[in-house]
Amino acid sequence: MEGAKLAPSRFGGEVVGQLRQARTAFVAAPIGRILSVLVLLMIVYVLFVLLTRIFDRGGGYFLQIMIFGVANGAIYALVALGYTMVYGIIELINFAHGDLFTLGGFISLFLLPIVGADESKAGTAAVILPLIVVFLATMAICGAINVTIERVAYRPLRHAPRVAPLITAIGMSFILEGLMFLWKGPFNLHYPNLLPAASFAIAEATIHLRDIFVIVIAVILMIVLSIFVSRSTLGKAMRATAQDQDATELMGIDINRTIAATFFIGAVLAGAGGTIFGLYYNTVVFDLGFSAGLFAFTAAVFGGIGNIQGAALGGLLIGIIIAFSDGYFESAWTQVVIFGILILVLVFRPTGLLGMRVPEK
Amino acid sequence: MQRRWYTAGSIIAGLAMLATACTGGTGGGGGGGTTSGEIIIARNQPTSGGDASDGLPAQNGIQFAVESKGTIKGFKLTFKAWDDTVNGTHDPQKGAQNIQEMIADAKILGMVGPNNSNVARAQIPIANRANFAMISAANTNECLTQTFDYCEKDTGSTPAKLRPNGTNNYFRIAAADTFQGPAAADFAVDTLKATKVAVWSDNETFGKGVADKFTAELVKKGGTVVARQDFDTKVTNDWKPFLTDAKNKGAQAVYAGATSGTKICIPRAQMKGILDVPYMVPDGGVNTQCIKDAADNAANMYGTVAAADANQNPDAKATIDAFTKRFPKKEDVGSYTFPAMDCANILIDAIGRAIDANGGKMPTREQVVKAVSETKAFKGTTGTYTFDKNGDPTSPTMAIFQTKGTDWAFVKQFGVGG
Missing domain, CATH: 3.40.50.2300 (Response regulator)
Structure with a gap:
């Protein structure tokens, strides 16, 4: 799996070095040390409370919450992959990515009736083929849109100051949201419930086929992506571009084509994620991408930005943390917990859980 | 040089703000005397965001009331709509901005709305300084009108704080x-x-x-x-x-x-x-x-x-039929359509009495507020309304609905409070 990372395992860039120095200075100071101990005690306390609650509520409940968390996290992971790939290759936080995820939901919602998938056929074999068609079409359309966005809004600014493409990315996010708002209005849209309602019981947990469906599709897509990046020529070109753009260009690799391919693949995953979200939660709304995108970006940083396995792991962890926070603690604390963990991870491990992979300077 | 331009700019901006504030103020008091022949009822509802499913049906009720009345004591009645939605949800700051725009127009003698209590909390003090009448069909937060010891802590405000000039300008027909x-x-x-x-x-x-x-x-x-x-x-x-x-x-x-x-x-x-x-x-x-x-x-x-169901009132049938003819779609009507219509009619009725009190001339905003507060046993489609000193209805009603197919069906309703 080592080969699937976008860049080799040496930490790139002075940024990482500076972060490490800052961390060292912080931890070395006496106040910093006391704070570290306090934080550690707090974490131990929270884990202790969590464990007692898990023990109190029993294994069935734990398994149930875990399944919800993993399913939710799998969707975040798909979105996080797009953030991490684009960041890994051109160091751009593509803020419009969350909205491409929403757009995936909208496009598949539009396509489903066209291929004749409606709720009367829910859970039957008759929806399998239409669903595959819708998945592929949505992924292709999202990919094409993202390549266009890259061509129009990011490529001309590739050598501009860093803040310029960042602002166009935010602009793109609002444009996509605005277009979806104009297309379908401000309401929560009902997304057809096509997945089988069947379920089975393990311990006291009820596991629905739809939970399994989400997890399986997400895992398949991530494995395909991993193999693609590590084995294919284009994947190799992507890894090379991430490592050193100029050298790659000198080697005769078309940088523009490689970067466009990265945007295409990221959007393909986002489109699939949007479709899975719709099928799983049976609702989409035009501004869904804002919060989903923020969480997915957090997942990417959490796992180590630029690192594909990191994004998958980060997404999964975020989903599980949300489910545990909702299931065992106060939901009002969920965001405090997530971003608290994010800050702690970045302070003590600035490169994220699995290490970041960014272009070398 | 640059600094001088900056100073000059801020002075001009300050003067402009002062001027706006003054016209706002005199608009409140000085609306009287003119006989422009037109009176505008303002509406403030969330009509584009996620709350539009509540806001639009309420707005239809207000529009219907103004359209079917047409004129009041020789004055032409029209309405003007404001939306308080920002980024898909109702927004108190947008509400505050809206009410300043309403107050700046001397032909506007009162408004129906808003839909959401937090928007009302932002609007009431601004309207209060200008003696501008507000009637809401759907605000239910009790701290807008009644003083409880938790109001300050939970909502950051009390009825007295919301009414800096000391007299009440805010009324509602919903049960708190x-x-x-x-x-x-x-x-x-x-x-x-x-x-x-x-x-x-x-x-x-x-x-x-x-x-x-x-x-x-x-x-x-x-x-x-x-x-x-x-x-x-x-x-x-x-x-x-x-x-x-x-x-x-x-x-x-x-x-x-x-x-x-x-x-x-x-x-x-x-x-x-x-x-x-x-x-x-x-x-x-x-x-x-x-x-x-x-x-x-x-x-x-x-x-x-928090309001009665107009369908349970046999006297309202003709109005409901006429409304359904004007707004035939299912999503045109909601649980606050007829309460909002009643609010508009209460305001129009009060403006009528205020015109009489001012000898047939355009009344002042103070006169309108006074006339609304004196509303006695007004027969609307959803009930008979009299306001207490806080601006609450003296006999509010709660109704309970349940889903039947794809509709909300009436279960029962009952009077609550005094």
Whole structure:
């Protein structure tokens, strides 16, 4: 799996070095040390409370919450992959990515009736083929849109100051949201419930086929992506571009084509994620991408930005943390917990859980 | 040089603001005397965001009232609409900006709205300084009109603070939340026989308030809240952990303190296959959007509405028929359409009396506020209204609805309070 990372395992860039120095200075100071101990005690306390609650509520409940968390996290992971790939290759936080995820939901919602998938056929074999068609079409359309966005809004600014493409990315996010708002209005849209309602019981947990469906599709897509990046020529070109753009260009690799391919693949995953979200939660709304995108970006940083396995792991962890926070603690604390963990991870491990992979300077 | 330009700029900006403030002020008092021949009724509803499913039907009611009246004592009646939505949800700052624009137009003698209590809280002080009459059909937060010791802490304001000039300019015909949450709890225990209830809220003034009052009444009646969560609904998509928790703790019903703008009925759809018990919502969920969001799990939902149902009033039939002819679509009418229509008619009636009091001339805004406060036994489509000194209706009504197919069907209604 080592080969699937976008860049080799040496930490790139002075940024990482500076972060490490800052961390060292912080931890070395006496106040910093006391704070570290306090934080550690707090974490131990929270884990202790969590464990007692898990023990109190029993294994069935734990398994149930875990399944919800993993399913939710799998969707975040798909979105996080797009953030991490684009960041890994051109160091751009593509803020419009969350909205491409929403757009995936909208496009598949539009396509489903066209291929004749409606709720009367829910859970039957008759929806399998239409669903595959819708998945592929949505992924292709999202990919094409993202390549266009890259061509129009990011490529001309590739050598501009860093803040310029960042602002166009935010602009793109609002444009996509605005277009979806104009297309379908401000309401929560009902997304057809096509997945089988069947379920089975393990311990006291009820596991629905739809939970399994989400997890399986997400895992398949991530494995395909991993193999693609590590084995294919284009994947190799992507890894090379991430490592050193100029050298790659000198080697005769078309940088523009490689970067466009990265945007295409990221959007393909986002489109699939949007479709899975719709099928799983049976609702989409035009501004869904804002919060989903923020969480997915957090997942990417959490796992180590630029690192594909990191994004998958980060997404999964975020989903599980949300489910545990909702299931065992106060939901009002969920965001405090997530971003608290994010800050702690970045302070003590600035490169994220699995290490970041960014272009070398 | 640059600094000098800067100073000059700020002086000009300051003067401009002062001028606007002054016209706003004199617009309030100095509207009298002119006989422009036109009086405008302002409307302020969320008409584009997630709350549009509540706001648009209410707006239709107001539009119908103004259109069918046409003129009042020789003055032409027209209406002008403001939307308080920003980024898809109702926004207090936008509401504050809207009311300043209304006050700046001397032909506008009062407004109907807003829809949401937090918007009202931002608007009332501005309107109050200009003696500008506001009548809302749907604001239910009790701290807008009544003084409780928790108002300052929970809402950051008190009725006295909201009314800096000392006289009341804000009226409503909805029953306050002191009735809505408890009415739902009574219904849960007495009718649904549910004493173990899971409660969630959107953590907003309205949603959390109504959920807390539901809880208090439930406990008073011997029931228990088995699970309670306050969600940030902007980032929450998955209610299943909460619902599973509720199921494991034996919940016999779920109560949601939220609105359509805060995904009130999305959890209802997710309850399918997890928890098959009644789902109860306050008035923010009694609309078509909620039924759409609940999808194939829309059955067995109950909702409270803080106003009477016009359909239960035989005298209102002709009005309802005429309204349905003018606005035929199903989503055109909601639980606050007829209450909002009544508010508009109360305001128009009061403007009529104020014109008489001013000898047939354009009345001042003070005269309009005074006339609204003197409203006695006004017969509307949803009830007969008289205001108390706080601006509340003297005999508010609560109605309970339940889902039947893809509609909300009337269950019962009853008078609450004094």
